[in-house]
Amino acid sequence: PSVEEATRAWQAPLYADLTGDINVSFEFFPPKTEKMEEQLWSAIQTLTPLAPKFVSVTYGAGGSTRERTHNTVARIAKETPLSAAAHLTCVAASKAEIDGVADAYWEAGVRHIVALRGDPPEAGAKFEAHPDGYKGAAELVEGLVKRHPFEISVAAYPETHPDALSARGDIDNLKRKLDAGATRAITQFFFEPDTFFRFRDTVAAAGIDADIIPGIMPVSNFAAVQRMSAMCNTDVPGWMGKLFEGLDDLPAARQLVSATLAAELCRKLYAGGVRDFHFYTLNRAELSYAICHLLGLRPATLEKTA
Numbered sequence: 240p241s242v243e244e245a246t247r248a249w250q251a252p253l254y255a256d257l258t259g260d261i262n263v264s265f266e267f268f269p270p271k272t273e274k275m276e277e278q279l280w281s282a283i284q285t286l287t288p289l290a291p292k293f294v295s296v297t298y299g300a301g302g303s304t305r306e307r308t309h310n311t312v313a314r315i316a317k318e319t320p321l322s323a324a325a326h327l328t329c330v331a332a333s334k335a336e337i338d339g340v341a342d343a344y345w346e347a348g349v350r351h352i353v354a355l356r357g358d359p360p361e362a363g364a365k366f367e368a369h370p371d372g373y374k375g376a377a378e379l380v381e382g383l384v385k386r387h388p389f390e391i392s393v394a395a396y397p398e399t400h401p402d403a404l405s406a407r408g409d410i411d412n413l414k415r416k417l418d419a420g421a422t423r424a425i426t427q428f429f430f431e432p433d434t435f436f437r438f439r440d441t442v443a444a445a446g447i448d449a450d451i452i453p454g455i456m457p458v459s460n461f462a463a464v465q466r467m468s469a470m471c472n473t474d475v476p477g478w479m480g481k482l483f484e485g486l487d488d489l490p491a492a493r494q495l496v497s498a499t500l501a502a503e504l505c506r507k508l509y510a511g512g513v514r515d516f517h518f519y520t521l522n523r524a525e526l527s528y529a530i531c532h533l534l535g536l537r538p539a540t541l542e543k544t545a
């Protein structure tokens with residue numbers, strides 16, 4: 240559907256009409272402490288019955304979590320029925336080092352990589368490729384597929400990546416990544432459905448037919464999300480600030496507002512034809528679970544709501 244059709248359709252489905260005919264995926268980060276490890280595994284346990292298409296584990300800035308990401312992904316692959324994807328970046332590593340990390344994933348039975356350029360560890364610093372490294376995600380994808388027949392996902396930016404020379408240049412870069420062998424793109428988070436619809440149109444007009452999966456960020460800490468959004472060029476609409484006003488000391492109320500906003504975003508995306516959703520879980524299950532539930536998704540062993 241066009242942007243206009245998609246937007247007009249917003250009113251269409253009520254939650255009660257949603258049957259869970261969607262694919263979901265969940266993103267986690269590798270835990271640093273034992274307590275965080277427990278939290279992660281509890282989240283994985285809660286979300287597993289929703290039968291996600293895959294779950295992915297991020298790679299810390301500058302490769303700082305290389306071991307932890309590997310161990311987490313390998314454990315998910317070994318101990319759960321889930322399909323596990325490992326994020327991998329090009330920062331501060333030679334091609335040989337990255338190829339070694341990819342080989343270790345292949346050996347551990349991991350078949351899906353989320354291939355990224357990454358950012359320098361110092362906030363705000365400009366990305367400089369390692370002298371013997373991959374210069375960006377497109378080169379990384381090329382290198383990975385030469386090594387093993389991985390399934391590869393890449394990043395896309397509905398509001399344009401901050402380093403891009405132009406919106407068009409950013410789309411050309413996305414096309415290079417897909418032409419190099421990636422099969423889907425997951426977007427940076429965004430808060431207005433038409434941001435995604437417009438991007439979907441632009442991407443289609445550029446001749447890209449791969450799946451573009453919206454990345455959904457349920458906002459549990461508004462101040463943190465504002466900071467992150469400023470760094471990655473995501474617009475935080477004024478109405479959102481208003482809705483989180485006065486909730487700093489009311490975490491439970493904040494969770495409810497957060498779930499409502501993310502569910503509404505997903506409902507509108509669904510009305511515009513979206514059937515795949517990628518959730519940035521921040522290692523907490525409840526918000527993502529509640530949103531999936533509102534979209535009609537039920538544990539795989541139970542009957543769907545239809």
Ligand code: FAD
Nearest residue numbers: 297298326355356357375376394400402403409412425427
């Ligand atoms: P690229 O696709 O290489 O693009 C980077 C920039 O360079 C873009 O502006 C692009 O337009 C420009 N560019 C590329 N090639 C050219 C060219 N030839 N000419 C001109 N311009 C060019 N970061 C992490 O550190 N760890 C993670 O686990 C992680 N997971 C992520 C998951 C998702 C779904 C998303 C959306 C982002 C994630 N990131 C992660 C953040 C990501 O690493 C940063 O956004 C990074 O700045 C760009 O990575 P990229 O893969 O999009 O880069």
